[in-house]
Amino acid sequence: MGSDDIFKKRREERKKRNYGYMQPKANSYLIVTEGEKTEPLYLRGIIQQIEDKMGGNVDVVEIPLIDIRGEGCSTCKLIEKTNDLVRKAKIIYQNVWVVFDKDDFDDFDKAIDEGKDKDYKVAWSNQSFEYWAYLHFHYSDAALHRDQWCKKLDEIFKQYNLGIGGYKKNYSEIYGMLNLNDGVTTAIKNAKRRMAGFDTSKMKPSEYDPGTTMHVLVSELKKYLDE
Known part of the structure; x- marks a missing residue:
């Protein structure tokens, strides 16, 4: 066995010693x-409830849309960013989710396929997250532009006196607002339908x-909340 082969063998053995013990962290x-x-x-709203109840181990990493939209490939760029985060993580996450909307991007389907190829779970919305938010109050199968979903939410927020002057994207308590009258359970039921x-x-x-x-x-x- 040549010196190069010995070096490669020792390097692989070091890798096994350094990383072989790592296992996916349960419930992560x-x-x-x-x-x-x-x-x-x-998501932080529901995660806060989990942590309050059982000290849940959940990490949410936000990727500002403004940082990647200029690439003209927001959704696929998000998959690339997720790859980097997974590779650099100090633990192996048991569950990796990627959350994005269709909006006006042409690579929506491609990004979903790429995520699944990486064994990531994908929570997608077509056209936007606001459709999911609307389902907390009513069922709909109407193909509306995302701006129209925002307008419908604005009407609902005013009806129930939620927030300040209607629907906005930056409410820190958005989870609690949408969960009015057990809205999350309603949204799950409507989405399944x-x-x-x-x-x-x-x-x-x-x-x-x-x-x-x-x-x-x-x-x-x-x-974790229903257990």
């Missing part, structure tokens, strides 16, 4: 969001408008 989550406002604020018509063998997420898989992520987190 890395949740990477496209937005810097509504999505992380909403809507997504029952989504046939993955015949259509792409970008073609299913409106649609969302946020209920899968929220249901997974909510189980």
Whole structure:
């Protein structure tokens, strides 16, 4: 065996010693969001409840949209960023979620496929997170522009005197506001009803408008509150 082969063998043995012991940390989550406002604020609301109840080990990493939108490839760039975070993490997360909206990006379906190829779980919304927020109050299968969903939420927030002067994206208590009258349970029920018509063998997420898989992520987190 040559000196180069011996060096390579020793290097591999060192790697095994240094990293071989690492196992996925139970009940750990890395949740990477496209937005810097509504999505992380909403998720932090439920995560705070989990931590208050059981000291849950959940990390939410927010990726400001403004940092990556200039690339013209926001959703796929988010997958790349998630790859970096996973690679540099000091633990192996048991669950890695990526959260993003379709908005006007053409790489929406590609990003979902890339995430799944990496064994990430993807919570997507078409067109936007505001559709998921609306489902906390009412069911709808109307294909509306994201601005229209915001207007509908604005009307609801005014109706129930939520927030200050209507719906805004930066409410720190957005989770509690949407959970009025057990709204989270309502949203999960409404999302399941809507997504029952989504046939993955015949259509792409970008073609299913409106649609969302946020209920899968929220249901997974909510189980810690329901135990």
